Amino acid sequence: xxENQSILELQVDQTASKNLSDATRWAKFLSVxxxxxxxxxxxxxxxxxxxxxxxxSQVVPGFTDLGNLGGVLIAVIIIAAGIVCLLMYFxxxxxxxxxxxxETKSQETFNNGLASLKAYFIMYGILAIVGLISNLVSIx
Amino acid sequence: xxxxxxxxxFIETKTNFxxxxxxxxxxxxxxxxxIDTTGRQHLTEAARWARFLAIVGFVxxxxxxxxxxxxxxxxxxxxxxxxxxxxxxxxxxxGVTIGIIIxxxxxxxxxxxxxxxLYRFAVNMKMAxxxxxxxxxxxxxQNLKILYxxxxxxxxxxxxxxxxxxxIGILGRAxx
Numbered sequence: 001x002x003e004n005q006s007i008l009e010l011q012v013d014q015t016a017s018k019n020l021s022d023a024t025r026w027a028k029f030l031s032v033x034x035x036x037x038x039x040x041x042x043x044x045x046x047x048x049x050x051x052x053x054x055x056x057s058q059v060v061p062g063f064t065d066l067g068n069l070g071g072v073l074i075a076v077i078i079i080a081a082g083i084v085c086l087l088m089y090f091x092x093x094x095x096x097x098x099x100x101x102x103e104t105k106s107q108e109t110f111n112n113g114l115a116s117l118k119a120y121f122i123m124y125g126i127l128a129i130v131g132l133i134s135n136l137v138s139i140x
Numbered sequence: 141x142x143x144x145x146x147x148x149x150f151i152e153t154k155t156n157f158x159x160x161x162x163x164x165x166x167x168x169x170x171x172x173x174x175i176d177t178t179g180r181q182h183l184t185e186a187a188r189w190a191r192f193l194a195i196v197g198f199v200x201x202x203x204x205x206x207x208x209x210x211x212x213x214x215x216x217x218x219x220x221x222x223x224x225x226x227x228x229x230x231x232x233x234x235g236v237t238i239g240i241i242i243x244x245x246x247x248x249x250x251x252x253x254x255x256x257x258l259y260r261f262a263v264n265m266k267m268a269x270x271x272x273x274x275x276x277x278x279x280x281x282q283n284l285k286i287l288y289x290x291x292x293x294x295x296x297x298x299x300x301x302x303x304x305x306x307x308i309g310i311l312g313r314a315x316x
Contacts (some may be wrong), residue, residue: 008177009175009176009272010174010180010268010269010272010273010274011172011173011174011175011274012173012174012175013274013278015278015279015281015282016278016281017173017283019278019281019284019285020281020284020285022285022289023281023284023285023287024291025286026285026288026289026291026292028293029292030288030291030292030295033295033299045166054148064171101173101191102173105172105173107172107173107174107176107179110173110179111178111179111182112182114178114179114182114186115178115182117182117186118182118183118185118186118189120191121185121186121190121193122185122186122189124189125189125192127195128192128193128196131198
């Protein structure tokens with residue numbers, strides 16, 4: 001069975017490696033942009049905390065009476081940014097390892113890159129499920 | 141004895157097959173990387189989740205489009221009522237509301253293409269792994285490349301618009 005499998009193994013030929021190299025270049029760019037955007041968002045929210053709370057208190061009456069809700073809001077934003085950063089980390093790691101695996105022709109590095117890509121899609125899927133459930137809960 | 145003969149025939153067949161495969165695809169031997177059992181497992185799982193994500197994306201986009209198209213007149217009436225309480229009088233006109241609806245429909249269309257590439261990656265990958273089809277594997281990786289390139293270009297355009305809005309905002313505030 002194992003022998004049969006090795007005969008029929010799919011190859012990462014020149015076309016596949018070129019496509020994967022291009023994909024990893026863009027994926028790396030996207031992940032780095034994601035990291036920078038998340039960092040800027042957290043810095044912005046921390047720096048503008050008092051203005052945001054005063055704005056929210058104008059829109060939502062009694063917002064300032066709800067205790068330390070501003071702190072909770074910042075904590076939620078930091079957690080959300082952390083989750084997005086973790087997602088971007090899997091994409092970044094996957095892109096780096098796949099590219100390195102192709103360049104050095106290392107099967108192990110290439111497989112580790114594919115594992116990171118898999119982790120990225122799994123996490124993305126779980127977040128989509130969570131988003132769907134929260135949307136459904138908010139509708140009903 | 142029979143076992144030895146069978147084994148030697150099998151090895152010979154395997155060698156011939158490998159030689160044929162190398163003649164057909166000279167790059168395969170050159171690069172040396174392959175989709176082995178571990179890689180196959182990772183890609184199968186990734187394709188499964190990617191397909192799920194793409195289907196969820198399609199459904200979500202369809203819902204957004206239906207709400208925007210079917211509820212268009214409702215939004216126009218709603219923003220018209222908001223205008224009645226607007227002292228400045230330069231609030232949401234019907235044209236602006238229709239413009240907003242068209243803008244969101246365009247965004248939905250742009251996102252739809254991204255999910256289409258994701259779906260193609262997932263479906264081609266699944267079929268390639270099931271049928272050991274090299275062409276489908278290459279097509280799958282090509283769709284992955286197009287997907288990330290597409291998101292990358294959209295991100296660059298978004299960043300340029302964000303930067304322009306930021307500069308215009310600062311200039312506007314400075315001129316006041």
